[in-house]
Amino acid sequence: xxxxxxxxxxxxxxxxxxxxxxxxxxxxxxxxxxxxxxxxxxxxxxxxxxxxxxxxxxxxxxxxxxxxxxxxxxxxxxxxxxxxxxxxxxxxxxxxxxxxxxxxxxxxxxxxxxxxxxxxxxxxxxxxxxxxxxxxxxxxxxxxxxxxxxxxxxxxxxxxxxxxxxxxxxxxxxxxxxxxxxxxxxxxxxxxxxxxxxxxxxxxxxxxxxxxxxxxxxxxxxxxxxxxxxxxxxxxxxxxxxxxxxxxxxxxxxxxxxxxxxxxxxxx
Amino acid sequence: xxxxxxxxxxxxxxxxxxxxxxxxxxxxxxxxxxxxxxxxxxxxxxxxxxxxxxxxxxxxxxxxxxxxxxxxxxxxxxxxxxxxxxxxxxxxxxxxxxxxxxxxxxxxxxxxxxxxxxxxxxxxxxxxxxxxxxxxxxxxxxxxxxxxxxxxxxxxxxxxxxxxxxxxxxxxxxxxxxxxxxxxxxxxxxxxxxxxxxxxxxxxxxxxxxxxxxxxxxxxxxxxxxxxxxxxxxxxxxxxxxxxxxxxxxxxxxxxxxx
Numbered sequence: 404x405x406x407x408x409x410x411x412x413x414x415x416x417x418x419x420x421x422x423x424x425x426x427x428x429x430x431x432x433x434x435x436x437x438x439x440x441x442x443x444x445x446x447x448x449x450x451x452x453x454x455x456x457x458x459x460x461x462x463x464x465x466x467x468x469x470x471x472x473x474x475x476x477x478x479x480x481x482x483x484x485x486x487x488x489x490x491x492x493x494x495x496x497x498x499x500x501x502x503x504x505x506x507x508x509x510x511x512x513x514x515x516x517x518x519x520x521x522x523x524x525x526x527x528x529x530x531x532x533x534x535x536x537x538x539x540x541x542x543x544x545x546x547x548x549x550x551x552x553x554x555x556x557x558x559x560x561x562x563x564x565x566x567x568x569x570x571x572x573x574x575x576x577x578x579x580x581x582x583x584x585x586x587x588x589x590x591x592x593x594x595x596x597x598x599x600x601x602x603x604x605x606x607x608x609x610x611x612x613x614x615x616x617x618x619x620x621x622x623x624x625x626x627x628x629x630x631x632x633x634x635x636x637x638x639x640x641x642x643x644x645x646x647x648x649x650x651x652x653x654x655x656x657x658x659x660x661x662x663x664x665x666x667x668x669x670x671x
Numbered sequence: 672x673x674x675x676x677x678x679x680x681x682x683x684x685x686x687x688x689x690x691x692x693x694x695x696x697x698x699x700x701x702x703x704x705x706x707x708x709x710x711x712x713x714x715x716x717x718x719x720x721x722x723x724x725x726x727x728x729x730x731x732x733x734x735x736x737x738x739x740x741x742x743x744x745x746x747x748x749x750x751x752x753x754x755x756x757x758x759x760x761x762x763x764x765x766x767x768x769x770x771x772x773x774x775x776x777x778x779x780x781x782x783x784x785x786x787x788x789x790x791x792x793x794x795x796x797x798x799x800x801x802x803x804x805x806x807x808x809x810x811x812x813x814x815x816x817x818x819x820x821x822x823x824x825x826x827x828x829x830x831x832x833x834x835x836x837x838x839x840x841x842x843x844x845x846x847x848x849x850x851x852x853x854x855x856x857x858x859x860x861x862x863x864x865x866x867x868x869x870x871x872x873x874x875x876x877x878x879x880x881x882x883x884x885x886x887x888x889x890x891x892x893x894x895x896x897x898x899x900x901x902x903x904x905x906x907x908x909x910x911x912x913x914x915x916x917x918x919x920x921x922x923x924x925x926x927x928x929x930x
Contacts, residue, residue: 569757571753571755571757572757572759574727574751574753574757575751575753575757575770575818576770576774577727577745578725578727578745578749578750578751579745579770579771579774579775579822580744580745580746580747580774580775581774585774589759589770589774590759593759593761593762594759594760594761596761
């Protein structure tokens with residue numbers, strides 16, 4: 404056997420071992436998934452756990468099917484998804500604008516520094532009740548809740564990325580007599596795009612928290628409302644079903660943002 | 672009056688803990704069309720002096736006159752080329768070389784065409800739509816040179832523009848930069864710590880002392896060397912004489928520093 408064919412053979416073996424490894428990973432992922440739901444179902448049937456509290460996959464599935472067929476679940480889904488998307492877009496945009504203002508004026512950023520630290524440390528959901536009193540028990544409060552939870556951390560992360568842009572890029576622009584605005588537009592903002600997009604990924608998760616908590620506090624519609632309603636009437640099948648839908652949609656949104664990130668970072 | 676006059680420039684950097692004097696009493700004058708090198712150890716304030724000449728920073732004391740006008744901020748007469756190319760990775764080559772024209776509001780069909788022609792003269796055809804990451808280090812530095820020349824500055828400041836390149840690319844680029852600048856009759860100041868590069872490229876060499884930096888000695892490169900392109904200058908018989916002379920001077924400088 405020549406060296407060449409030997410290397411070919413080894414490469415084939417290597418590729419095969421990679422595929423095999425991947426298959427095993429998938430296998431165990433599916434095993435975990437099935438075990439979880441099967442155990443849950445069995446435990447519930449045999450009353451190892453209280454079926455009234457923990458419900459069971461079959462009951463959740465029945466309820467979900469019923470709600471999809473009569474269409475009653477969709478308004479709840481759209482409300483929550485809409486609020487979350489709006490919340491996280493507002494949070495990210497506002498955070499980026501705030502970061503730009505801080506970058507613009509180093510003096511202002513020094514003044515505001517301790518306030519940012521305090522606001523960042525404060526659990527944002529704690530001001531939920533105040534928001535609702537101030538803005539009224541409407542969708543606005545919930546969207547604001549979804550935005551406010553991510554705005555400060557976005558400001559801090561994006562501002563840091565603005566400041567960390569290689570000063571030599573600015574030097575290049577300044578030698579052409581660029582104004583501060585031109586520096587921002589040509590160098591600071593585009594080089595921070597990857598950071599902004601990666602904060603989007605964090606903010607999707609945060610906005611779900613804000614919106615669901617907002618809906619807990621006040622709402623007539625939405626997945627958070629269904630959870631709190633199910634809790635009040637002791638219908639935990641409804642709670643589980645809503646939780647299940649939230650997991651699905653949160654994952655979809657996260658994956659979407661991840662996809663956008665890949666596109667943007669590749670071009671950068 | 673000379674093209675560029677540097678008059679008693681002293682510059683200090685201030686911080687809470689300390690004050691660092693980077694330059695002290697630097698005076699020199701440069702005629703139009705000359706190629707000058709600032710040679711000296713790292714940290715001798717060469718880059719500071721370039722920044723002062725370009726108007727990026729204002730000297731603590733003294734001033735710079737360019738064509739009899741006091742330099743008070745960046746201006747169209749001066750182009751600056753940095754140690755690395757610093758091409759914007761998210762812009763295409765075309766957008767990168769047009770940036771100076773765009774910022775100075777001179778971007779039109781004619782200037783665009785001129786810049787593209789210059790790019791092609793540098794041996795870079797069909798790269799306008801590519802991104803910097805697709806180009807090699809030498810190609811990128813050539814693009815950076817085109818970007819600097821696009822706004823047609825009279826004075827070029829070159830801050831160790833070849834130091835990040837491999838030796839072969841560096842020699843080739845030295846020739847290219849040298850002949851391009853001679854062709855367009857630009858005045859140029861090259862900052863370097865490479866003695867050979869300074870001799871091969873320039874008409875005059877200012878040797879700087881270490882911090883605080885000031886002109887220690889001026890070397891005039893012999894006419895025979897000045898006429899040659901850098902690659903040939905390096906193999907000229909007079910090259911090693913002046914190299915030895917500067918080398919000795921630098922050694923002595925270091926010894927006085929150590930004492």
